[in-house]
Amino acid sequence: MTKKVRVRFAPSPTGGLHLGGVRTVLYNYLFARHHNGDFILRIEDTDQSRFVPGAEEYIFETLKWCGLQPDESAVHGGTYGPYRQSERKHLYKKYAEELVQKGWAYYAFDTAQELDEMRNRLRTDENPTPQYDHTVRMNMRNSLALSKEETNTLLQQNTPHVIRIKMPEHETVSFTDMIRGEVSFDTATVDDKVLLKGDGMPTYHLAVVVDDHLMQISHAFRGEEWLPSAPVHVLLWRYLFGEEAMPQWAHLPLILGPSGKLSKRDGAKYGFPVFAMNWQDPKTGETVEGFRERGFIPEAFINMLAMLGWNDGTEQELFSLEELVQKFTIEKVHKGGARFDFEKAKWFNHEWIKKLDAANYRNEVKILLEHNGLQLTDDQYLDKVLNAVKDRCTVLSDFWSQSYFFFKAPKEIDTTPVKAKWNEEKRSFFKNFSKALGSISDWSPATIEQVFKSLAEQASIKPGELQLPLRLMLVGGKFGPPVFDIAAILGKEETISRIDFAYDLF
RNA sequence: GCCGCGUUCGUCUAAGGGCUAGGACGCCUCCCUUUCACGGAGGUAAUACGGGUUCGAAUCCCGUACGCGGUACCA
Numbered sequence: 128m129t130k131k132v133r134v135r136f137a138p139s140p141t142g143g144l145h146l147g148g149v150r151t152v153l154y155n156y157l158f159a160r161h162h163n164g165d166f167i168l169r170i171e172d173t174d175q176s177r178f179v180p181g182a183e184e185y186i187f188e189t190l191k192w193c194g195l196q197p198d199e200s201a202v203h204g205g206t207y208g209p210y211r212q213s214e215r216k217h218l219y220k221k222y223a224e225e226l227v228q229k230g231w232a233y234y235a236f237d238t239a240q241e242l243d244e245m246r247n248r249l250r251t252d253e254n255p256t257p258q259y260d261h262t263v264r265m266n267m268r269n270s271l272a273l274s275k276e277e278t279n280t281l282l283q284q285n286t287p288h289v290i291r292i293k294m295p296e297h298e299t300v301s302f303t304d305m306i307r308g309e310v311s312f313d314t315a316t317v318d319d320k321v322l323l324k325g326d327g328m329p330t331y332h333l334a335v336v337v338d339d340h341l342m343q344i345s346h347a348f349r350g351e352e353w354l355p356s357a358p359v360h361v362l363l364w365r366y367l368f369g370e371e372a373m374p375q376w377a378h379l380p381l382i383l384g385p386s387g388k389l390s391k392r393d394g395a396k397y398g399f400p401v402f403a404m405n406w407q408d409p410k411t412g413e414t415v416e417g418f419r420e421r422g423f424i425p426e427a428f429i430n431m432l433a434m435l436g437w438n439d440g441t442e443q444e445l446f447s448l449e450e451l452v453q454k455f456t457i458e459k460v461h462k463g464g465a466r467f468d469f470e471k472a473k474w475f476n477h478e479w480i481k482k483l484d485a486a487n488y489r490n491e492v493k494i495l496l497e498h499n500g501l502q503l504t505d506d507q508y509l510d511k512v513l514n515a516v517k518d519r520c521t522v523l524s525d526f527w528s529q530s531y532f533f534f535k536a537p538k539e540i541d542t543t544p545v546k547a548k549w550n551e552e553k554r555s556f557f558k559n560f561s562k563a564l565g566s567i568s569d570w571s572p573a574t575i576e577q578v579f580k581s582l583a584e585q586a587s588i589k590p591g592e593l594q595l596p597l598r599l600m601l602v603g604g605k606f607g608p609p610v611f612d613i614a615a616i617l618g619k620e621e622t623i624s625r626i627d628f629a630y631d632l633f
Numbered sequence: 634g635c636c637g638c639g640u641u642c643g644u645c646u647a648a649g650g651g652c653u654a655g656g657a658c659g660c661c662u663c664c665c666u667u668u669c670a671c672g673g674a675g676g677u678a679a680u681a682c683g684g685g686u687u688c689g690a691a692u693c694c695c696g697u698a699c700g701c702g703g704u705a706c707c708a
Contacts, residue, residue, distance in 0.1 A: 139708055171708065239706085253634050256704055289706055307638070316636045316704085324706040331708055355637055355703040380639075381701065388701070434657095438646065442656045461646085464701065468644045471658045481671080519670040529669090544668085591667045598668055605668040 132164025133344045136197075137212075137335070139171040140182035143406035143415075144189045146389060146467060147350060147382045150432045154348045154379060156195045157433070157455035167342055168197035170211045171331070179409045183211075189403045193425050194448055207342040212334055219329035222337050222367060223290045223322050227270070231366040232322060235259075235269040236281055236288045258318035261296045290323040292332075292359060300358040305346070305377040305457045312358040320359050332356060336363040339374050348377045351464075377457060380436055381464040389467055391415065399469035403428065422522030423472075424488050427479035431472045435465045445478055477521040485513030492526045499527050501534050511616055515608045529607070533616060536625050537603025542633050544605060545596050549633040556586045556593060557600070557630040561623050570619050572611040579611070600629035 134155040138148055152168075159166040168190075170183055187202055199205025209215055226232035237245075242259070245267065249257035257263070264271055270278040271293070281288070294314045301311030322333040329337070339347065357376065364373040384393035384401075394401040394415055404417035418428050430446055438444075439454045446454070480488070489510055493503055503509055516529040542549075563578050579597070583590040598610045601622065607613055614622045 137708085141708080235706095242706090251634085255634055258635095258704065287706095291706095310637075312637075318704075321706050326706080328706090330706070350702090350708095351638065352702055352708085357637095378638085383701080434645070436645095440647070442647075444645090444657060463639050465646090466644060468658070471645060474658055516670090518672095589667090594667060602668090606670090607668070608670085609666090610668080 132159055132162040132346055133167055133342065134159045134164065134346050134348065135167045135169055135339065135342060135344050136348075137169045137171045137331075137338075138186050140186060141172075141179055143182075143391075143402050144186055144404075145391065145401045146403075146432065146435075149189065149193060149195075149403050149428075150382065150435060151348055151350060151379060152190065152195055153193070153429060153432055154377075154437070154455075154460070156197075157451050158346060158348065158457070160452040161455050164345070165198045165205075166195075167205065167207065167344070168200035168203075168210065169338055169342070170201055171334070172211055172213050182409075185404070185406070192404060192419055193429055195429075212329070215334075215338070216327055216329075218341065219323060219333050219337055220327060223329070223333060226292070226322070226363075226366060227290060229366065230293070231362075232290050232292050233264075233270045234278060234282065234288045235267065235291045235319075235321075236286050237268050238287075241268065259291070260318045261294060261315070264293075264319055287325045289321045289325055291319040291321050292362065294319050294359075294362070300361050302357060302361050302373070302376070304354075304357075305375050306460050306462060307378065310354065310357065312355075314358060314362075317356075317358055320356070322363075332359050332363065336360055336367065340364075340368045340372070344374045346375045346377070348379055351378045351381050354378045377460065380461055382435055383464050383466040385466070397469070399472070418472075422524040423476050424479055424483070424491075424523065426483065426487075427472075427476040430479065431475040434475075435467065436461050445475075445482070473521050480517050480520050480523075485510045485517055488523060489513060492523055495523060496527060496531070496534070499531065501531065503534070508616075515612060515616060532602040532607065533613075536621075536628070537601075539603060540599050540629055540632055541604045542599065545599065546633060548592065549596070552586060552588060553593065553596065554630055554633070556582065556588060557596070557626055559586075560597075561626045561630075564619060564623050564626075567619065570615060572609070572615045575614050575622075576611045596633065597626075600626050 136152045136155045138144060138152070144152075156166050158164075170186070172183075183201065187196075187200075190196055197203055199207060199210070201208070201210040223232065227234065237259075245259070245263060246257045249263065259267070266272065269291070273281070294317050296315060298314045299311050300314055301309055304310050320332050321330050323329055338344070357378075361370065361373065364370050382389050384390060385397055389401060391401055393399075400416050400418045400421050400423075402415055402417045404419045405414055406417060407414045419425075426447065429448055429451070433446060433451050433455075434444065437455065437460050439446075439456075440459055485492075489506065492513060493506075493509060496503060512530050512533045513526060516526065519529055520526050560579060560582055563582060564575070567574055567578060579593070580590050583593055594610055595605070598605065598607065598613075601607075601610065601613050601617065617625070
């Protein structure tokens with residue numbers, strides 16, 4: 128008997144997809160896959176005024192890059208659509224009205240001014256944020272405080288109103304969190320949350336319960352910031368569909384920045400990305416650099432994110448997405464928040480660049496190199512070069528400085544490291560070496576090195592004294608892979624031509 | 634203020650009553666290498682505090698402190 132698992136994630140299209148958001152999707156995804164369940168993605172677009180054009184596409188592009196595509200969603204289809212909140216408006220309305228009929232919720236006609244007034248009146252040092260709760264609701268303009276006739280009149284006049292849940296006065300509501308165990312709340316401390324807003328859109332509280340029921344969600348991971356509103360959701364399940372049918376929740380610990388909760392501004396402040404991909408703030412028009420654009424590869428990004436709140440109990444740190452799916456278990460998810468460390472993130476990227484064959488990220492690097500003015504036609508040659516230098520690349524942009532000399536001869540040669548010790552003997556050595564290279568039939572690093580060393584011996588010069596000059600001739604400076612590897616990749620013609628061009632410059 | 638959730642090296646973490654609290658990042662030293670790296674060998678550094686329970690506590694219980702979250706017609 129297999130467990131039927133459906134998990135959901137409801138990203139808001141208004142704020143980009145930052146580290147915490149992607150991690151929530153990731154854990155939902157891993158859990159669903161691990162249990163052969165379905166991964167459903169519902170889109171929050173409740174507040175039309177904040178909806179940003181293109182934001183939904185941005186979310187799907189991010190998930191595609193990460194390899195976390197949902198089985199069912201607004202763009203992938205499925206049997207539980209529609210998946211956009213705005214297209215499910217009628218459903219929420221129906222259930223909200225049902226709650227009012229049953230006496231679990233009520234109409235509230237209070238204007239913004241009236242709410243302000245109430246809060247100002249009740250605000251004290253001990254109670255800095257007065258709530259709309261059982262202590263005040265009978266003094267407000269709502270269907271509990273007003274007579275039936277008054278309420279009906281207001282409704283008939285189309286008076287703007289919301290529907291609020293009627294929280295019990297004093298009751299303990301508890302549920303079992305998959306990560307934290309039993310968590311309980313006193314309903315006296317929870318306010319009468321708005322369920323249906325004045326514009327007919329649901330709040331998260333109503334939407335999440337209705338959708339989870341209709342989409343038959345069995346499990347859901349969400350951020351820890353939702354824990355305090357869990358009692359509202361438990362009650363809604365009890366009133367609407369039965370508490371026993373409620374999905375199981377896991378509230379994930381927060382991801383922290385260098386000081387406190389990780390925020391968008393931390394990125395600018397400390398110089399690291401907080402979004403998976405470039406995100407343009409619709410209000411300011413500013414673009415924040417994403418991990419992708421910073422030169423991270425998805426394998427590393429996902430791996431790094433997965434480890435920020437989970438590990439399998441062993442000392443293994445490098446996991447592919449498939450491995451994560453196999454090994455992910457709820458029991459190993461942490462309770463405490465994790466501070467994001469960019470140095471460690473870069474380490475993951477470096478490891479994955481080394482681990483993967485260059486063909487995996489060749490296209491990204493190619494675009495990067497072409498931006499720098501190179502014209503690349505030979506992918507095979509490109510892969511050879513990238514594999515030769517990948518050990519010294521932490522982010523993809525490092526490939527430029529580590530490999531450009533494989534595609535064009537250095538314009539300037541930094542002769543200073545050897546100038547002082549340069550002499551006529553060395554000059555003639557290179558003249559001879561260049562000639563000798565022309566007759567090599569087996570163009571391999573070992574052969575080139577052999578020719579180099581025997582010639583050096585004949586000239587009675589230590590090979591070590593000659594290796595640096597050779598490097599400078601081939602690449603222009605003190606960097607790059609082993610010299611003979613470079614020569615081998617460059618090819619006979621190019622190597623000879625670079626030496627011939629350079630040995631008179633010293 | 635009230636409610637909730639947390640707390641092991643600077644950071645991410647392992648150890649779920651019992652060996653000198655283990656690994657990784659970072660930093661430092663050495664080896665390899667006449668480039669820069671990779672790699673290898675070492676080093677540095679932690680159970681927030683105070684009480685219990687127990688032969689024995691990082692681990693279980695209570696309190697304190699600190700951190701974070703919530704307290705909106707935002708999610």
